[in-house]
Amino acid sequence: PSSKLPQVGTTIFTTIGQLAQEHNAINLSQGFPNFNPDPKLLELVGESFKKGHNQYAPMQGVLSLREAISEKTEHLYGHFYRPESEITVTAGATQAIFTTIAAFVRQNDEVIVIEPAFDCYEPAITLFGGKSIPVVLEGNDFKMNWSAFKSAISPKTKMVIINNPHNPTGTIWSKSDMVQLQDILRDTNIILLSDEVYEHIVFDGKPHQSVAKYPDLAARAVICSSFGKTFHATGWKMGYCVAPKPLMQEFQKVHQFNVFSVNHAMQVALAQYVKDPKHYVNLGSFYQEKRDVFLKGIKGSRFKMIPSGGTYFQLLEYSDITDEKDTVFAERLIKQHKLASIPVSVFCKADYDQKFLRFCFAKTNDVLDKACQILNSI
Numbered sequence: 001p002s003s004k005l006p007q008v009g010t011t012i013f014t015t016i017g018q019l020a021q022e023h024n025a026i027n028l029s030q031g032f033p034n035f036n037p038d039p040k041l042l043e044l045v046g047e048s049f050k051k052g053h054n055q056y057a058p059m060q061g062v063l064s065l066r067e068a069i070s071e072k073t074e075h076l077y078g079h080f081y082r083p084e085s086e087i088t089v090t091a092g093a094t095q096a097i098f099t100t101i102a103a104f105v106r107q108n109d110e111v112i113v114i115e116p117a118f119d120c121y122e123p124a125i126t127l128f129g130g131k132s133i134p135v136v137l138e139g140n141d142f143k144m145n146w147s148a149f150k151s152a153i154s155p156k157t158k159m160v161i162i163n164n165p166h167n168p169t170g171t172i173w174s175k176s177d178m179v180q181l182q183d184i185l186r187d188t189n190i191i192l193l194s195d196e197v198y199e200h201i202v203f204d205g206k207p208h209q210s211v212a213k214y215p216d217l218a219a220r221a222v223i224c225s226s227f228g229k230t231f232h233a234t235g236w237k238m239g240y241c242v243a244p245k246p247l248m249q250e251f252q253k254v255h256q257f258n259v260f261s262v263n264h265a266m267q268v269a270l271a272q273y274v275k276d277p278k279h280y281v282n283l284g285s286f287y288q289e290k291r292d293v294f295l296k297g298i299k300g301s302r303f304k305m306i307p308s309g310g311t312y313f314q315l316l317e318y319s320d321i322t323d324e325k326d327t328v329f330a331e332r333l334i335k336q337h338k339l340a341s342i343p344v345s346v347f348c349k350a351d352y353d354q355k356f357l358r359f360c361f362a363k364t365n366d367v368l369d370k371a372c373q374i375l376n377s378i
């Protein structure tokens, strides 16, 4: 059959993960912790299954979990989302993102994507007949060029996808970025899809600039988040999104026929766990320590970097080491040096000739130390 996605191969996370395994490499490629969630959460999950929450959950998600999400969002960002009509629990943030795109993007709509961009946005846009319009982050510090963003908007622009804290660059947006975004989108009907899965992983005392803090933005936005990232449980595929009722209604029209509902017992356990802010407020300092172990460990290396401002990723620039393209160098690092990372060019549709690899530092210190030894030897 003719492919609906002729340009799409297997996601980089699968191909690099397999290559890393084949070569027995230390795997700092796909973003996931190599340690377990809090035993308390695991206990709640076990109990929840035993208590018998083993049949379908409500389509939107378990009410107590939606209430907990509503409270958390209001407490952190000052915006109240109604549990009964403005929140949906999803099978990870990727499903929330896909479903949002499915619900709103039509044939020939344009969707602005800020590149480098996480790899799930573009195929979903294409699948529903839309066209992604890349706006490229600039320089070694991946600054947002707001005038380029403004010029990318056309009468066909249906949606803008943003991701803050940003995967893969580890940059975060300031208040001024948010205000510029708000000013540019004012008086348009553009829907904002805000991928905030790393909302709790922000460093150096900076606040997370959630779209939920900006009423004019929140009014047009679907905000997606992830329990996997926040509670060290990426394999559970549990996430959620919040949006004003008219947007959420359209989201749920698709969601109900996409997954109907997601893991019931997990939701009951998460509802209890999310209620306590202790379970997420220290995540930033937890990962900041790991970032610093990694950065200190490679001080003697020939890689250059700007410390990550958020997420559990660090970019390293390697132009002092080789002229190889990032995909070639990443493959050689796995095969020859037994260390896996992600080449940043795979996150770009626009031409890309910078020399960056992305490393995930959500790992125990022994693994980080070994990775640093390798990086120092290159």
Ligand code: GLN
Binding pocket: 013, 029, 030, 031, 032, 094, 167
């Ligand atoms: N978010 C993870 C990363 O960037 C990958 C998730 C996935 O493989 N879909 O590494």
